[in-house]
Amino acid sequence: MEISIAAVCGLCLLFCVGGFLASYIYFRRKIVDFTDEVCESAQEILRQSQGLRKGSRETALRESQGYARRWQLKNQDTLTSKAVMELDKLERILSRQAAQNQSEKEEVQKVVSEISHQLKTPVSNIRMYQDMLDDEEVTEEEKKRFEKIIRQQLDKLEFLVESLIHSSRLEQEMIHLTLVEKPIFQTLAKAVGGIAAAAEKKKIELRVDCPKSLKVVHDVKWTAEAVENILDNAVKYTPEKGEVSLLVKEGEMYTKIQIEDTGKGIAPEHYNDIFKRFYREKTSGQEEGLGLGLYLARRIISLQGGYIMVESKLGKGSRFEILLPNKKEER
Amino acid sequence: MYILRTKDLTKYYGEEPILVKALDGVTLEIEEGTFTAIVGTSGSGKSTLLHMLGGLDVPTGGSVEVDGQELGTMDRGELTVFRRRKIGFIFQNYNLLPNLTVYDNIVLPVELDGRRVDREYLKSIVKVLGIQEKLKQKPNKLSGGQQQRVAIARALIAKPAIILADEPTGNLDSHTSQEVIGLLKETSRNFEQTIVMITHDEAIAQVADCTIRIEDGKIVESRW
Numbered sequence: 001m002e003i004s005i006a007a008v009c010g011l012c013l014l015f016c017v018g019g020f021l022a023s024y025i026y027f028r029r030k031i032v033d034f035t036d037e038v039c040e041s042a043q044e045i046l047r048q049s050q051g052l053r054k055g056s057r058e059t060a061l062r063e064s065q066g067y068a069r070r071w072q073l074k075n076q077d078t079l080t081s082k083a084v085m086e087l088d089k090l091e092r093i094l095s096r097q098a099a100q101n102q103s104e105k106e107e108v109q110k111v112v113s114e115i116s117h118q119l120k121t122p123v124s125n126i127r128m129y130q131d132m133l134d135d136e137e138v139t140e141e142e143k144k145r146f147e148k149i150i151r152q153q154l155d156k157l158e159f160l161v162e163s164l165i166h167s168s169r170l171e172q173e174m175i176h177l178t179l180v181e182k183p184i185f186q187t188l189a190k191a192v193g194g195i196a197a198a199a200e201k202k203k204i205e206l207r208v209d210c211p212k213s214l215k216v217v218h219d220v221k222w223t224a225e226a227v228e229n230i231l232d233n234a235v236k237y238t239p240e241k242g243e244v245s246l247l248v249k250e251g252e253m254y255t256k257i258q259i260e261d262t263g264k265g266i267a268p269e270h271y272n273d274i275f276k277r278f279y280r281e282k283t284s285g286q287e288e289g290l291g292l293g294l295y296l297a298r299r300i301i302s303l304q305g306g307y308i309m310v311e312s313k314l315g316k317g318s319r320f321e322i323l324l325p326n327k328k329e330e331r
Numbered sequence: 332m333y334i335l336r337t338k339d340l341t342k343y344y345g346e347e348p349i350l351v352k353a354l355d356g357v358t359l360e361i362e363e364g365t366f367t368a369i370v371g372t373s374g375s376g377k378s379t380l381l382h383m384l385g386g387l388d389v390p391t392g393g394s395v396e397v398d399g400q401e402l403g404t405m406d407r408g409e410l411t412v413f414r415r416r417k418i419g420f421i422f423q424n425y426n427l428l429p430n431l432t433v434y435d436n437i438v439l440p441v442e443l444d445g446r447r448v449d450r451e452y453l454k455s456i457v458k459v460l461g462i463q464e465k466l467k468q469k470p471n472k473l474s475g476g477q478q479q480r481v482a483i484a485r486a487l488i489a490k491p492a493i494i495l496a497d498e499p500t501g502n503l504d505s506h507t508s509q510e511v512i513g514l515l516k517e518t519s520r521n522f523e524q525t526i527v528m529i530t531h532d533e534a535i536a537q538v539a540d541c542t543i544r545i546e547d548g549k550i551v552e553s554r555w
Contacts, residue, residue: 074400075409075416082446085416089490092398096363096523099332252476253461253510271537272554302520307513311534323513326461 034080041084045091114278115164122157126150167292177219177303184216184248191227195235202240210248216255217327218304226300229293230259230320238263254323265314334363334492334525340393342379353379355548366519368539369529376548377529385418385495386410398492415444419486419494423501425478427470434466437484456484459521460514476507496528500535512538
């Protein structure tokens, strides 16, 4: 009887140990399989990423050897699938960063090409008139006239170069925006001050409706420049005795600065074009400008987390709305 | 890099002689990290297109590819998991669950997938959207604009490949619409998130990086 009890206890113990060992081996196998799948997928993603340098991401995806296997693992309600899809997401993010670097390089090349295009005209004019000055048969009167033209072209060149440096500094974000909580009224006063004389010359009525105490977190200098650029256009393209008005309204997430004019308006198909670098409407004619004002304004506002919208009616006028986010000053 | 592509996408209803061509050969490509607006009047096919892009409806012909995977090759189960992990949605009428707090509404997609919530990411999202003070409240205590911002947070939290927004400002007044559109643009930029929005409002659409115009089921213009 005693031996039987001992035997039974021994058997139970054996089963328990056996069961424990079997479970251990089973779950260890599962974890090893899971880890193998994930590691294989990671390696596959790496291979695919390296293959990217040769061609498009889509081609690399399709030609990768493990593609079919990884496809089976995706979109399943399993742990392995979740891990593989997260790795996929990581690869996507890294690939995009690489592609972004490439497109930034191309963008810089484009800017360089645009700048040289803009500088060509005054430079070739200067050369042309300089060549004419070298002509011995030129009269004193003509000499004076040519020298005057050369000086004008040099002024234009200086203006161009300064504007381009200004714009490219903003582009490269070399300018550090100092965001402070200050009354927006003072910033707008600065901007209005810059165009008041031009407006008066054209007898354009300027109206400002802005609460004096309203504070907004913004860069005073650059925001004043952005607003001045829009006001400058408003005055330029509004006929004599027209109106330009400035209205500020505080919202929950944004503060809106609205600039409205009774100018010639902008066709809806050009709403986005006007913010492009060097864009000038065909009808701008003799008006001085490089076509950078609105481009810069958009950059400045965008760097502050805001945006600019425009609505216009041809022949009636335009309304520009600058939205600056209401945020707390960062200390 | 294109995160979303369609090729000759068609959706027809009915049969000849009464055949309705909701989509009639739409081919488009959307770059990752951009904010795209698909603009069209009522009946232009824009809602149908959005449903195709989100795998919520099956096309009659053509293909939709999201993040390198063709939706047409997946079965229902796979498509459900794919949508849960790869696609975020923002609806015109917010579609928040009224019995859950704002916080619970936001983290729902991640928790449904059995994943852990990225707390740091959640913090930055609610900060940008200005709803950090509202997390413990129920949706009925929030204004329309605030509810839509919660819906945006919910779409962002799972870091999907694309977010599809169906007339996100449709139920909002013009002032609130401007705020919501600004936030969509800001979140697209800040979190490098691809957002595709359909709208009938041209003025709103200009805020997007790219505008695609659709008419009678066809793309008539694509503008940057």
